[in-house]
Amino acid sequence: MKFEVFVTLKKEVLDPQGKAVENALGDIGLNTIKNIRQGKYFTLEVNETDENKASDLVKSSCEKLLANQTIENFKFNKI
C-alpha cells in the first residue's frame, strides 16, 4: 500500500531556505513569485493490507522520525 507524506514548517516558523529560493527567483526575473515555503515530500510503501493498520504505521513513522513536531506539521494520503 503506497502513501505520500508531506512535512511542512509550521507557519509561525521562519523558513530561510524558502526565502533563499525566493531571492534566487527574483534574481532571474521571476519576482512575481513570493512567500515560498519549502517542505519535504516522501513516498513510501507499507507492507500491510489493512488500510487502517497501514495508516497507523505511517502516522507512527511521521511522529517518530519524519517530522519534528515542535516546528513541523505533517499530513499523508494513500496514493
Added chain:
Amino acid sequence: MKFEVFVTLKKEVLDPQGKAVENALGDIGLNTIKNIRQGKYFTLEVNETDENKASDLVKSSCEKLLANQTIENFKFNKI
C-alpha cells in the same frame, strides 16, 4: 494565486537519503515501511490574476531553479 510544487527524483535515480530514512525506520521497529523516496515540496504565491500566466510562471520557476531536470521530475497544482 497559490500553488504547490512537487520535485521528486526520477525513478531510475538512486535515493540515498530515502534509503537512510528507511534504515532508520527499521531501527525503531517500523520495518514494514519500504521503498521510501524523499523529494521536495514547495508552496508559493504568484502575484498574477490570470491562471494560465501564473501557471507559466510556476513552470518557468521549476525549469530554471526548483528542479534539476537531469535527475528530477516536477509537477504543480493550484491550491
